Amino acid sequence: MAMRSQVYEWDCAGATATALIGTKTSIFIGGAGNNITKPAETSATQFIVIEDVGVTPSEYLSNSNITAYRGLILASGNEVAGPRAYLQVTINTTDYFLDPDGIGSDGVPGTAAPYPKSTFFQGNFNLYPDVYVLPGQTFDIGVTCYNVSGLSGTVAKGELQAFVKYTLYDGPDALIANKLLEMGVSVNPGNVDWYKRSLLSGQ
Amino acid sequence: MAMRSQVYEWSNIVDTASNTSNTRRKSGRFGAFVGANKQYSVFTGGVGNNITKPANTNATQFIVIEDLAVSPHLGASLQVTINTTDYFQTPDTQITYTNGSFAGISGLASPYPRGARMPAAETAAPTSITDGVNTSVNNSFALYPSIYVLPGQTFDVKIALDTANGTESAITTGVDSTGADATSNEHALTSHGLVAGDEIYISSWTGTSAGSTGTYNIATKTSGEFTLSVEQDTDALGIANADNRIKFHRNGAGVACFIKYTLYDGPDALIANKLLEMGVTVNPNNVDWYKRSLLENGGV
Numbered sequence: 277m278a279m280r281s282q283v284y285e286w287d288c289a290g291a292t293a294t295a296l297i298g299t300k301t302s303i304f305i306g307g308a309g310n311n312i313t314k315p316a317e318t319s320a321t322q323f324i325v326i327e328d329v330g331v332t333p334s335e336y337l338s339n340s341n342i343t344a345y346r347g348l349i350l351a352s353g354n355e356v357a358g359p360r361a362y363l364q365v366t367i368n369t370t371d372y373f374l375d376p377d378g379i380g381s382d383g384v385p386g387t388a389a390p391y392p393k394s395t396f397f398q399g400n401f402n403l404y405p406d407v408y409v410l411p412g413q414t415f416d417i418g419v420t421c422y423n424v425s426g427l428s429g430t431v432a433k434g435e436l437q438a439f440v441k442y443t444l445y446d447g448p449d450a451l452i453a454n455k456l457l458e459m460g461v462s463v464n465p466g467n468v469d470w471y472k473r474s475l476l477s478g479q
Numbered sequence: 480m481a482m483r484s485q486v487y488e489w490s491n492i493v494d495t496a497s498n499t500s501n502t503r504r505k506s507g508r509f510g511a512f513v514g515a516n517k518q519y520s521v522f523t524g525g526v527g528n529n530i531t532k533p534a535n536t537n538a539t540q541f542i543v544i545e546d547l548a549v550s551p552h553l554g555a556s557l558q559v560t561i562n563t564t565d566y567f568q569t570p571d572t573q574i575t576y577t578n579g580s581f582a583g584i585s586g587l588a589s590p591y592p593r594g595a596r597m598p599a600a601e602t603a604a605p606t607s608i609t610d611g612v613n614t615s616v617n618n619s620f621a622l623y624p625s626i627y628v629l630p631g632q633t634f635d636v637k638i639a640l641d642t643a644n645g646t647e648s649a650i651t652t653g654v655d656s657t658g659a660d661a662t663s664n665e666h667a668l669t670s671h672g673l674v675a676g677d678e679i680y681i682s683s684w685t686g687t688s689a690g691s692t693g694t695y696n697i698a699t700k701t702s703g704e705f706t707l708s709v710e711q712d713t714d715a716l717g718i719a720n721a722d723n724r725i726k727f728h729r730n731g732a733g734v735a736c737f738i739k740y741t742l743y744d745g746p747d748a749l750i751a752n753k754l755l756e757m758g759v760t761v762n763p764n765n766v767d768w769y770k771r772s773l774l775e776n777g778g779v
Binding site: 297298333335336337338346351353354355356360362372373374375376377379381382383384385387388390394395396397398399400401403404405407421422423424425459460461462 | 482483484485486487488490492503504505506507508509510522530531532534535546548550552591592593594595596615617678730731732733734735737739741742763764766767769770771773774
């Protein structure tokens with residue numbers, strides 16, 4: 277099991293909505309929803325490639341008196357349905373997504389990278405090139421929301437979710453991943469297998 | 480991190496009814512006014528969330544814009560400008576049509592979000608749950624070939640609507656709730672386009688028993704006049720008299736756009752330039768291929 281496809285799903289159920297607004301909340305250790313025991317990191321013999329991310333979508337429309345729109349909360353008079361959520365990847369202390377003026381942004385909007393995907397929210401974004409987490413690095417995924425009225429006061433299950441798909445390379449495959457990185461070759465399972473085959477055929 | 484997938488989302492949502500823009504994104508629910516047939520920069524246009532300076536590449540950066548998408552209602556479209564040159568042109572090399580609307584990628588061709596509901600009419604904002612709720616707009620357009628922003632260039636993305644979103648600051652007189660001479664009171668004019676339930680922000684108010692500035696709803700709208708609800712905050716509404724004058728604007732629907740681009744930095748930007756010289760498409764695969772070919776040739 278030297279290459280493993282991994283996923284992490286976060287559901288913010290039970291959190292207080294007002295505490296989430298305008299603040300980046302770690303989906304791993306942010307104290308809201310399901311968490312893990314320590315920050316996510318790679319050991320010296322691990323290499324992670326983050327291949328897909330998603331967060332609850334929102335939609336921009338005209339204000340009306342409806343209270344629900346395609347599974348999202350739409351408060352009366354609001355022009356946004358849903359939590360208006362964004363997802364940022366942080367490697368060590370560096371934010372991955374920047375605004376064009378070089379300042380760290382909120383990240384990928386859920387409207388562009390929705391989770392879950394549906395007929396109505398198909399996604400405009402794919403994470404390519406992938407994000408690499410090198411051996412010994414810590415990484416975090418943060419979610420920031422801006423529409424408090426797109427959430428219940430106490431967030432209900434399914435109102436704010438995030439999803440991360442990554443591949444964990446371990447042991448010898450992590451060494452190969454590093455080698456591919458040095459060579460300028462994309463790190464993916466196909467290329468790792470190709471490198472192994474080329475080593476074997478060279479013997 | 481020499482090649483990075485980057486995104487930028489713009490919307491006209493601002494934090495308070497009296498604001499038209501915010502630097503960075505803020506919580507709020509008000510859709511700022513966007514005029515018809517006028518281009519607004521999504522970076523520095525003074526509407527919605529903006530950044531601090533025009534977008535540009537430095538000498539060691541190379542940007543490839545790979546996707547553009549915009550809300551499908553209100554006839555929204557996007558234009559990309561590199562330095563001073565607009566990317567999308569009409570067949571007669573103009574950037575506007577004869578009716579004054581702007582050329583560009585329309586939200587019906589590249590919707591944001593992909594799957595957004597189809598407006599009842601091409602230019603209408605959806606106004607009810609039954610308005611095209613079971614329809615979804617899929618993309619008819621893919622930005623291929625992509626758009627290159629070379630080192631040292633500035634670039635901009637501009638949104639234009641062919642239908643006004645909201646009402647820009649307007650002045651009306653004789654607002655009252657007891658009836659007035661409709662012919663002499665501007666509030667009776669249908670050109671304001673106000674209907675019961677509309678939300679307006681009154682930025683100034685003069686006259687006898689003038690109310691305070693703030694956000695109000697149109698409570699009733701008959702053929703001759705409209706009345707105002709109690710202000711949405713805790714202030715009491717001063718009943719307006721016939722000599723009252725108010726200056727107000729009405730916020731509009733939420734409108735948003737999305738840009739996906741890849742930023743090549745440092746050595747990868749040099750390789751991107753080299754690929755461009757060679758006539759090879761600049762994308763992460765080809766940059767990787769060029770690096771491999773350098774390594775296979777013993778390094779250069």
